[in-house]
Amino acid sequence: MKSILELLSDRVRAAIARVGVEGDPQIQASQDEKFGDYQSNAAMGLAKKLARNPREVAEAIVEKLEIDDLCERPEIAGPGFINFRLKPSFLARSLQSIATADDLDTDRVGLPPTEKPEVIVVDLSSPNLAKEMHVGHLRSTVIGDCVARVLEFQGHTVHRENHVGDWGTQFGMLLAHLRRVRPEVVDRPSELVIRDLESFYIEAKTRFDADEKFKEESRETVVALQRGDATTRRIWKAFCDESLRHCHEIYARLGVRLIDRGESYYNEGMNEVVRRLEKLRDSGRIDAVRDSDGALCVFLDGFTTREGQPLPLMVRKSDGGFNYATSDLATILDRVETLKATRIVYVVGLAQKQHFEMLFAAARKVGWVGPDVCLEHLGFGNMLSKAGTPFKTREGGTVKLKDLLDEAVARARRVVEEQSPEEGRVQRSFTPQQVDAIAETVGLAAVKYFDLSHSMTSDYRFDLDTMLAMEGNTAPYMLYAYARIRSIGRKAGVDFRELPSAVPILLDHPSEIALAKKLLQFADAIEVVGRELRPNVLTDYLYDLAKAFSRFYDKKLGVRVIDATPESVRTSRLRLCDIAARVLRLGLRLLGIDTIEQM
Numbered sequence: 001m002k003s004i005l006e007l008l009s010d011r012v013r014a015a016i017a018r019v020g021v022e023g024d025p026q027i028q029a030s031q032d033e034k035f036g037d038y039q040s041n042a043a044m045g046l047a048k049k050l051a052r053n054p055r056e057v058a059e060a061i062v063e064k065l066e067i068d069d070l071c072e073r074p075e076i077a078g079p080g081f082i083n084f085r086l087k088p089s090f091l092a093r094s095l096q097s098i099a100t101a102d103d104l105d106t107d108r109v110g111l112p113p114t115e116k117p118e119v120i121v122v123d124l125s126s127p128n129l130a131k132e133m134h135v136g137h138l139r140s141t142v143i144g145d146c147v148a149r150v151l152e153f154q155g156h157t158v159h160r161e162n163h164v165g166d167w168g169t170q171f172g173m174l175l176a177h178l179r180r181v182r183p184e185v186v187d188r189p190s191e192l193v194i195r196d197l198e199s200f201y202i203e204a205k206t207r208f209d210a211d212e213k214f215k216e217e218s219r220e221t222v223v224a225l226q227r228g229d230a231t232t233r234r235i236w237k238a239f240c241d242e243s244l245r246h247c248h249e250i251y252a253r254l255g256v257r258l259i260d261r262g263e264s265y266y267n268e269g270m271n272e273v274v275r276r277l278e279k280l281r282d283s284g285r286i287d288a289v290r291d292s293d294g295a296l297c298v299f300l301d302g303f304t305t306r307e308g309q310p311l312p313l314m315v316r317k318s319d320g321g322f323n324y325a326t327s328d329l330a331t332i333l334d335r336v337e338t339l340k341a342t343r344i345v346y347v348v349g350l351a352q353k354q355h356f357e358m359l360f361a362a363a364r365k366v367g368w369v370g371p372d373v374c375l376e377h378l379g380f381g382n383m384l385s386k387a388g389t390p391f392k393t394r395e396g397g398t399v400k401l402k403d404l405l406d407e408a409v410a411r412a413r414r415v416v417e418e419q420s421p422e423e424g425r426v427q428r429s430f431t432p433q434q435v436d437a438i439a440e441t442v443g444l445a446a447v448k449y450f451d452l453s454h455s456m457t458s459d460y461r462f463d464l465d466t467m468l469a470m471e472g473n474t475a476p477y478m479l480y481a482y483a484r485i486r487s488i489g490r491k492a493g494v495d496f497r498e499l500p501s502a503v504p505i506l507l508d509h510p511s512e513i514a515l516a517k518k519l520l521q522f523a524d525a526i527e528v529v530g531r532e533l534r535p536n537v538l539t540d541y542l543y544d545l546a547k548a549f550s551r552f553y554d555k556k557l558g559v560r561v562i563d564a565t566p567e568s569v570r571t572s573r574l575r576l577c578d579i580a581a582r583v584l585r586l587g588l589r590l591l592g593i594d595t596i597e598q599m
C-alpha cells in the first residue's frame with residue numbers, strides 16, 4: 001500500500017501531464033481541516049510557466065484528474081490551491097487491506113518496503129575514546145539510531161558507523177600515563193580494566209601539565225604510535241578496547257546497534273587521500289588543490305575567514321600531520337567506493353556545520369562524490385540544563401551519560417510507583433522485577449522521546465519533570481496510550497490476532513473517520529522522516545494518533561467499542577483498536593522505544 005501522499009502525487013502528476021505540461025504535484029497535508037485533508041500547490045508555479053491564470057490552471061488540472069475512488073470532488077480555493085477530502089470508503093478499503101499480525105516484532109502494519117532500496121551510511125554517536133561518553137553524545141546516538149531504524153524499515157541497506165575518535169595527540173598522553181600506572185598492560189592487554197575513564201583522563205592531564213619530562217614522553221609515544229611501534233600499538237589497542245567496552249554498555253542499554261569505525265580504521269585511507277590530492281595538485285587540472293604555507297589544501301568557493309581571506313580545507317598540515325578533514329575525506333572514499341553508498345548521513349552537532357560544508361564541497365570539487373550521491377549533515381542543537389545553561393555537574397564537570405540515564409530511570413520508577421491504577425480496575429500488583437523493568441523502559445523512553453520530539457536544530461532543556469509527565473507529548477503518555485489499547489482487547493475478551501481480517505471496516509462516526517485517516521497517515525509520516533530525517537515528524541504524528549484514539553474511545557465524544565452492537569460494528573471497531581495499537585507500537589519501535597503491555 002502506498003502512502004496517501006504518494007497516491008495523490010501520482011494522480012495529480014498524471015493530471016498535470018494530461019494538461020500538457022510537466023510539474024511537481026506539490027501535495028501536502030492541509031494545516032486546517034476546513035480545507036480538506038490534503039492540498040496541491042502546483043497550479044501557482046505552473047501558471048507562471050504557462051503564463052496563465054493560476055485558478056484556470058487549477059481548474060484544468062481538476063478537470064483531468066481521475067480521483068473518484070480516493071476523494072470527494074476536489075475544490076479550488078484562494079489563488080489556485082486544490083483541496084482534497086478523502087472518502088470514508090477509500091479509508092475503509094485501505095484499512096481493510098491491512099492483515100492481522102501474528103508477530104508484533106516483525107509487523108509492518110501493511111507497509112511494503114521501498115521499490116528503490118539504497119545503500120545508506122549513518123554516521124552516529126562517534127564519541128572520543130579518550131574520555132567517558134557524556135551527555136553531549138546522547139543526541140547523536142538517539143537521533144542516529146532513529147533515522148537508521150526508519151531507513152532500515154523502508155528497506156534500505158544501512159551501515160551504522162560509529163566514527164569514534166581513537167587517534168591523535170591526546171592518546172600519547174593517555175598511553176604514556178597508562179604505561180606508568182599499569183605497566184602490566186604491556187604483557188596482559190586483554191586484562192585491562194579502567195573503572196573510571198573520566199578520572200583516568202584527568203590524572204593523565206594533570207601529570208601532563210605539571211611534568212615536563214612526562215610531556216616529552218607523551219610526544220614520543222604519539223610518534224611511536226604513528227610509526228606503528230608494536231608495544232605502543234598494543235597499549236593503544238588495550239585502551240581503546242576498554243573505552244569502547246564502556247560505550248557499548250550504554251549502546252546495549254539504549255538498544256542501539258552500530259559498528260565501530262574509528263579514525264584509526266582509515267589510517268591507510270588517509271595516505272591514499274593525500275596521494276590522490278598531490279596527484280591532482282601536480283597535474284594542475286584542479287586549481288583548487290594547492291599548497292598554502294606548506295600545508296596541502298583544497299580551496300573552495302564561498303568560504304572565507306573573518307578577514308575576508310580564502311579559507312581552504314587543510315588536508316595535510318605543514319608538519320606533515322593529518323587532521324580531522326583528512327580522516328573524514330578518507331571515510332568518504334571508503335563509503336562511496338567500497339560500500340557503494342548513495343546517501344551518507346552525518347549525525348553530528350551543529351558546532352561542526354562548517355566542517356561538513358567544507359568537507360562536502362571539497363569531496364565534490366575533487367570529483368570523489370558525484371551528483372548521484374547525497375551527503376547530509378544532520379546537525380543538532382545542544383542539550384541544556386533545566387535552567388537553560390550548559391549541562392554540567394554541580395562541580396562544573398561534564399555529566400556522564402550513564403549517570404544521566406540512571407537518574408532518569410530512578411525518577412521514572414517513582415512515577416510508575418505513584419501512578420494511579422488504570423480506571424475501573426483494582427490496584428495492579430507488579431513484582432519488584434516488573435517494576436524494575438518498567439522503570440528502565442519508561443526512563444529510557446522518556447529521555448529518547450523528549451530528545452526526538454524537539455526540532456533537531458534547536459537547543460532544548462533537559463527537564464525530567466516534563467519528560468516524565470503522564471500528559472502531553474511525552475513517552476509515558478504514549479506508552480500508556482499503547483498499553484490502554486491493548487487492555488481493550490483483554491477487556492473485550494478478544495485476541496486481536498484472531499479478529500477476522502475479512503470483515504468490513506465500517507466508518508461512520510466523525511471520530512471513527514478521523515482515527516481511520518490518522519492511521520493511514522502513518523505511511524506519510526514515515527515517508528517524510530525517511531526523506532527529511534526529522535524524527536519529530538514521527539513523534540508529532542504518534543501524538544496526534546494517540547489523541548485521535550482517545551477521542552474515538554471517549555465515552556462522550558467517541559463511540560462504544562467493547563459493548564458496541566451489532567457484532568459487525570463491534571468487530572470493525574476492535575480492528576481499528578488493533579491497527580492503532582500496532583501503529584503506535586511500530587512507530588515507537590522506530591524511535592527506539594520499547595512498549596509495555598501493561599502500565
Ligand code: ARG
Pocket residue numbers: 123126127128163164165328331346348
Ligand atoms: N569524534 C568526533 C567528535 O567527537 C565526531 C565524529 C563525527 N563523525 C565524523 N565523520 N566526523 O567531535
